[in-house]
Each structure stands twice: as structure tokens, then as C-alpha cells.
Amino acid sequence: MTEVADWEGWFQRWEAQQGLYLPERESRFGVMIDILRAMVGAAPTVIDLGCGPGSLAQRVADRLPGAHVVALDADPLLLEVGRRAVGDRGGRIRWVDADLRDSELVKRIGLNGAADAAISTTALHWLSPDELFGLFVRLTHVLRPGGVFINGDHLTFDHDQSRIASAVNRIRESAADDPRGPGVETWTEWWASIEAEPALAELVAERRSRWGGHPVATDLQV
Numbered sequence: 001m002t003e004v005a006d007w008e009g010w011f012q013r014w015e016a017q018q019g020l021y022l023p024e025r026e027s028r029f030g031v032m033i034d035i036l037r038a039m040v041g042a043a044p045t046v047i048d049l050g051c052g053p054g055s056l057a058q059r060v061a062d063r064l065p066g067a068h069v070v071a072l073d074a075d076p077l078l079l080e081v082g083r084r085a086v087g088d089r090g091g092r093i094r095w096v097d098a099d100l101r102d103s104e105l106v107k108r109i110g111l112n113g114a115a116d117a118a119i120s121t122t123a124l125h126w127l128s129p130d131e132l133f134g135l136f137v138r139l140t141h142v143l144r145p146g147g148v149f150i151n152g153d154h155l156t157f158d159h160d161q162s163r164i165a166s167a168v169n170r171i172r173e174s175a176a177d178d179p180r181g182p183g184v185e186t187w188t189e190w191w192a193s194i195e196a197e198p199a200l201a202e203l204v205a206e207r208r209s210r211w212g213g214h215p216v217a218t219d220l221q222v
């Protein structure tokens with residue numbers, strides 16, 4: 001019997017797992033889309049950099065029915081979860097398998113200076129400063145003049161921002177609820193479950209072969 005993956009289930013478990021690390025995740029998406037619309041209008045062409053299974057791409061497509069999104073990632077498994085669970089939203093999400101560090105990235109995206117925006121959540125901290133610099137240079141060839149880049153990644157505070165850092169830490173500590181409800185997995189647990197799923201064995205193998213030289217994230221780095 002051929003095994004069939006529960007794509008929607010894996011996507012929902014991804015959402016719950018990510019919410020564990022980002023309790024304000026939905027608000028973060030919302031603010032980013034507000035800014036996107038205010039700066040480039042309600043029908044933008046957008047690239048979601050390091051889209052994973054397309055959490056942000058999905059929200060952009062649903063909140064802005066005129067938007068077109070290129071959802072780009074280098075992880076074949078997460079892309080497949082996205083393709084199957086989120087789909088193309090009526091031809092408005094195009095899934096692209098590409099590495100943000102690839103010198104051919106501009107060609108892979110294929111928008112030739114016509115994109116209104118590049119957006120990203122919790123992905124770009126995976127790149128080294130040099131790789132990030134390379135990406136920013138490539139984005140200048142992907143975005144149109146006046147296009148915007150909105151990065152919703154984790155930010156840390158510099159050594160001279162200790163007052164802000166301690167205020168933020170106090171807010172975090174008092175933000176009561178532990179988002180870990182019953183059955184909510186950690187990043188490590190989610191990946192362990194994926195690796196144990198027979199229907200995903202080929203994608204797991206493909207993923208392993210690609211990320212061979214890439215550092216493996218711990219729960220603290222997600």
C-alpha cells in the first residue's frame with residue numbers, strides 16, 4: 001500500500017511548533033502585511049524568502065487577494081508541505097526551489113527588477129553576514145525602483161542597548177501564557193516526527209543530501 005502524508009496536518013503542526021518560539025507570530029505577520037500594503041499597494045508582487053511551508057506567503061495571498069507571491073526556499077520537504085497544504089491560491093503563489101546563497105538567484109526568481117517587495121520571517125538569521133550581503137545585492141536586481149524589503153526575523157540587541165533589552169525581557173517574562181499547549185511539539189520533535197513518517201522518506205533523504213554541509217538548528221536557533 002502506498003503511504004499518503006497528511007499534508008494539512010503537517011502544516012498545522014508546523015504552525016503550532018513555530019508559535020512556540022514566536023508567541024506574537026500572527027501579529028508579526030499582520031504588521032508586515034499592513035506595512036506591505038501601505039508601502040506598495042494591495043496587489044503587490046512579493047517574494048517570501050525562506051518561506052518554509054509558506055506560512056507568510058499564505059497570509060499575504062489571503063489578506064491581499066490581488067497579490068502574487070513567489071514562495072522560495074531550499075528545503076524540498078518544507079516546499080512540498082507548502083505546495084500540498086497551502087497550494088497556489090488560484091495561481092497566485094508560485095513555489096520556487098532555490099538557495100538564497102545561489103549566485104543565480106535572480107534568474108531563479110525570474111522577476112527581473114519587477115518585484116514590489118521581498119519579505120521574510122525568521123529565516124535570514126541562517127545566513128552569515130557575507131551571505132546576507134550577497135543576498136541584499138541580488139535583491140537590488142529583483143526589486144523594482146521603490147520596492148521594499150521587510151524582514152520579520154529575530155533581532156537581538158547590541159551591547160549598548162541594555163536598557164531596551166532588559167525592558168523587552170521583562171515584557172516577555174510577564175507575557176503570561178506558555179504557548180506550549182497539549183500536543184505542541186518543539187522544532188526538534190517536529191523534525192523527528194517528519195523523519196519517522198514513511199510517506200516522507202524520499203523527501204527526508206533529499207533534504208539530508210542537500211543540507212549535508214548546513215548547520216543543523218537547535219531549538220534555540222529556529
Ligand SMILES: C[S@@+](CC[C@H](N)C(=O)[O-])C[C@H]1O[C@@H](n2cnc3c(N)ncnc32)[C@H](O)[C@@H]1O
Nearest residue numbers: 050051052055073074075099100121123126222
Ligand atoms: C524557521 S524556518 C521559517 C520558515 C517560514 N518563513 C516561517 O515563518 O514559518 C527557516 C527557513 O529558512 C530556510 N532557509 C535557511 N537557509 C536557507 C537558504 N540558504 N536558502 C533558502 N532557504 C533557506 C529553511 O529551509 C527554513 O524553511
